[in-house]
Amino acid sequence: MSRVSIAVLASGRGTNFEALVHAARHPETNGEVRLLVVNVPDAPVLRRAEAEHVPAAVIPHRRFKTRAEFEQAMLAELNRHNINLVCLAGFMRILSPVFVNAFANRIMNIHPSLLPMFAGLQGIQVHEAVLAAGVKVTGCTVHFVNTDVDAGPIAVQRAIAVREADTAESLALRVLVEEHQAYAEAVKLFCTGRLHIEGKRVRVIDVGSSPGA
Ligand code: GAR
Helix, strand or coil, rough: CCCEEEEEEEEEHHHHHHHHHHHHHCHHEEEEEEEEEEEECCCCCCHHHHHCCCEEEEHHHHEEEEEHHHHHHHHHHHCCCCEEEECCCCCCCCCCCHHHHHHCCEEEEEEECCCCCCCCCCCCCCCHHHHHHCCCEEEEEEEEEECCCCCCEEEEEEEEECCCCCCHHHHHHHHHHHHHHHHHHHHHHCCCCCCEEEEEEEEEECCCCCCCC
């Protein structure tokens, strides 16, 4: 099985980008992060890409008149690098159906809650909403991206307990540790051909068995 060529799309800090780069260095992952695409010119994730020797393309959305033009520029870059899998990692733009369909079932996203709860929020807002709702368990979700925001088929989730003393910041830190593990696991499952999407469900198949087994 040939190695899967991965691009990460990010807008900010880049800890998930870094976790994916490190995970892909294990041969059993069967993937390689070949490109970082960033839409914010001074995003800290760019320094991580430099340190990890991953090529980066800066494509600022503000430089384009329309979302369609911005997305065409990203698609051209992804195609130029023969990318098979796109991983959104703190990428703070919503992708149109044109982009999503160009990589149908080949775009994953990490979200810092147990979807479908707390969908449609970003970063720290998610953890604030978790505390305000009083739920006792939270976590993270890696899902395939479809044309509905934060609603695509779920590949991997990891859960943690909410503690009495938690703040949004302390929750964000503990969930982030789980995010790095969950994303690495999901990408490995994808790159080794073990994820089968059936409607809203993602089946994780054993090596050597058929999805119906
Ligand atoms: C992560 O916590 C990710 O789950 C979240 O942004 C953070 C990016 O951190 N994404 C969303 O909230 C998407 N709705 P990172 O740049 O260090 O990977």
